[in-house]
Amino acid sequence: MDLSGKAAVVTGSGRGLGLAYAEALALAGASVVVNDVDAAAAGAAVEKITAGGGRAVSVVAPVGGAATADALVDKAVSEFGRLDVMVTNAGVLRDKVLWKMSDEDFDTVVDVHLRGTFTCARAAAVRMREQGTGGRLILVSSPAGQRGNFGQTNYAAAKAGVVAMARTWAMELARTDITVNAVVPVAATGMTKTIPALAPFIEEAERTGEPLPDWLRRDEGFGTPEDAAPLVVFLASDAARGVTGQAIGIGGDRLALWSHPQEKAAAYAAGGWDADTIAERWSTGPGAEPETYGIPAPSVPAAHGPEAGS
Numbered sequence: 545m546d547l548s549g550k551a552a553v554v555t556g557s558g559r560g561l562g563l564a565y566a567e568a569l570a571l572a573g574a575s576v577v578v579n580d581v582d583a584a585a586a587g588a589a590v591e592k593i594t595a596g597g598g599r600a601v602s603v604v605a606p607v608g609g610a611a612t613a614d615a616l617v618d619k620a621v622s623e624f625g626r627l628d629v630m631v632t633n634a635g636v637l638r639d640k641v642l643w644k645m646s647d648e649d650f651d652t653v654v655d656v657h658l659r660g661t662f663t664c665a666r667a668a669a670v671r672m673r674e675q676g677t678g679g680r681l682i683l684v685s686s687p688a689g690q691r692g693n694f695g696q697t698n699y700a701a702a703k704a705g706v707v708a709m710a711r712t713w714a715m716e717l718a719r720t721d722i723t724v725n726a727v728v729p730v731a732a733t734g735m736t737k738t739i740p741a742l743a744p745f746i747e748e749a750e751r752t753g754e755p756l757p758d759w760l761r762r763d764e765g766f767g768t769p770e771d772a773a774p775l776v777v778f779l780a781s782d783a784a785r786g787v788t789g790q791a792i793g794i795g796g797d798r799l800a801l802w803s804h805p806q807e808k809a810a811a812y813a814a815g816g817w818d819a820d821t822i823a824e825r826w827s828t829g830p831g832a833e834p835e836t837y838g839i840p841a842p843s844v845p846a847a848h849g850p851e852a853g854s
């Protein structure tokens with residue numbers, strides 16, 4: 545996959561998935577603007593990429609408002625002369641159940657994930673439309689945004705909104721050959737290391753340097769950040785020209801297409817419905833097969849569970 549001549553921005557790329565995306569894009573030949581709020585992490589990422597023969601510069605600034613979005617696009621243009629790919633990866637968590645979640649917890653997460661995706665994509669789209677040579681907006685969602693997740697009101701709402709924006713922008717930017725997709729990654733990073741069912745396996749892999757177990761990679765689609773990066777490289781490339789408006793899962797050994805919501809069952813009452821008729825017909829009509837919700841808990845095979853012989 546050859547991305548030489550292309551310039552990319554990857555937000556939140558000082559560590560975790562963003563770092564893996566930035567490294568993989570640079571390895572494929574793209575010039576990369578690394579961004580993070582953590583100056584040391586951003587600096588180390590640039591050093592790592594340039595030591596490997598890649599081209600990278602950094603912008604240390606918080607994604608959220610328009611000023612950072614403009615600074616990121618300006619940096620790509622001033623350093624590399626253009627912008628072809630915007631990856632909106634920066635993210636934070638502030639998990640709490642609904643009744644304990646503060647306005648600040650809500651606003652912080654919505655600001656980085658939802659507003660940050662909006663402002664960065666908007667600044668990129670303006671530049672890409674001026675260039676007139678197409679482009680790639682690669683957004684980042686999450687299984688939590690597709691399914692809902694306990695304790696993640698703010699995050700699930702923001703990540704669902706990201707997919708809704710991808711579908712909207714895919715329509716709006718189709719004529720200018722700018723594709724817009726949402727990646728739905730799963731990987732062992734600072735963000736996911738604390739999932740209780742998975743933590744022991746991640747810690748073991750880190751301690752021994754061995755890969756994560758096959759069942760985890762395949763059945764749970766859970767691997768390393770490097771496992772998710774090839775999807776971003778593909779979406780950034782000319783090979784993905786026709787791919788737009790999609791939510792695409794990647795993790796461990798699994799690559800997946802998420803379905804888009806659509807009406808699943810419908811019933812009709814001539815002249816409209818009243819509440820009594822809905823109550824009468826709900827459980828045999830549209831509500832006969834209610835949808836499930838939430839991310840299923842990881843299922844650790846018995847052979848690997850806490851009871852397995854030590």
Ligand SMILES: NC(=O)c1ccc[n+]([C@@H]2O[C@H](COP(=O)([O-])OP(=O)(O)OC[C@H]3O[C@@H](n4cnc5c(N)ncnc54)[C@H](O)[C@@H]3O)[C@@H](O)[C@H]2O)c1
Nearest residue numbers: 556560561580581606607633634635686729730731733735
């Ligand atoms: N790890 C997973 O399994 C997983 C699953 C689904 C979605 N995601 C999403 O992938 C993205 C990366 O997650 P990760 O697991 O690598 O997380 P991470 O915590 O390892 O890395 C996130 C990086 O973003 C930076 N950051 C935070 N706020 C920022 C801001 N306002 N501006 C710029 N940088 C900021 C952090 O300093 C950090 O370096 C996030 O959007 C996350 O929601 C991750």
